[in-house]
Amino acid sequence: MTGAPPTLDAATRTALAGLLLSVADDEFVIGFWDSEWTGIAPMLEEDVATSSIAQDEIGHARALYELLADLTGADADAIAFGRDADAFRHAALLNHARGDWAFSVARRYLYETADAVRLEVLARSTHEPLALLAGKMRREETYHLLHANAWLRRLADGAPEGRERLVTSIRTLWPEAHAVFAPVSGEDTLLSSGILPEPLAAQRGAWEGQVRPMLEPIAGSLPEIALDPAGRERRTDDFRWLHGEFTMVSASEEGAVW
């Protein structure tokens, strides 16, 4: 947001752009899925909460797209709204429609815990604009994490139907949640320059170490997952539908501004 982009060689710049895009797309897409609950959440408090969380996530995405735009000379709005669905690079976990409340709770929990691990690492990045933004985002994401955790407990300790739906959702989403840590192109370059202070594989290990003890007492033993290298590339009809929704205004009114 401020200052000139630091001098980076072309390979590092490309790799950093890929990393920023992956994080930004995650935040953008989960924000839009959250916003699908506005007005129809199971209770008024959750209408407010999901809407507020959605606004946070889309705000984070915007700031990340702006960092990316500073780096590549592109326009942040064009990155967000001007790409085909297949050009998005969010994790496979975020390909599904919002589903029922238990599904959204399971996905939020998996995503927020993974995002917390990632942000802790990015806040130590040698790319200062990214480190500053990640540090600021962490303070806000803490509230999301608390919220996701509270709902996980509420459903897990509640009536059998809710618990059953939660367990089914956790087991369905578990393999795809790992895609938050799917490799990005040029990771070695990012590691050697300290832009990414810890390998994605190590981040995945740290995340699993945190969530298995929380989830396995609820959902039973969870399988070991072989990481899908294309975990950020496959798109689904659910996502194509969402993409149609969030590009509707920009597609019908070229150059529209807020």
Added chain:
Amino acid sequence: MVAERGELTELRIWEELGRISDPEIPAISLVDLGVIGSVSVDSERARVELLPTFVGCPAIEVMRSEVVERIGQLGLSSRVEVDITFDPPWTSERITPAGREQLRRSGFAPPHLGPSVPSEAAGLDELAILPIAECPYCGSRNTALENPFGPTLCRAIYHCADCRQPFEQMKRV
């Protein structure tokens, strides 16, 4: 206009910023809210750094244009620039003591003091970690968190069991 010494100009800018209200909570000024990171003036430009309370705060553009307009009206010889930055990050501890009192008088509990909520909170309960807020209407501490998310990103909703008023708290971040 006669060239002023930079320091004097900075002082005038700070004074004017102290008269600009937060767009979402008009009782508090941008200075008391702590969103002014720095003011610096040289022969060409007057630069104000704005620190967003939340990354996605939609009021930040309103603040930016208000600052540009109001500082522009001071008739300075330098051009006005507003930069948005996360260096340093805004935290709720940046709110001044006067600002905390202004919040309270307009029905908002000020944020809790003390360190920010830890981020390694995956196993924690929100009710256990978010401390009690004092009712801004009657001063009671017999209050309960209704929702950590409120009408704007920076506000949570509480209820006072003594005076039976719902109230909002500016969140600690």
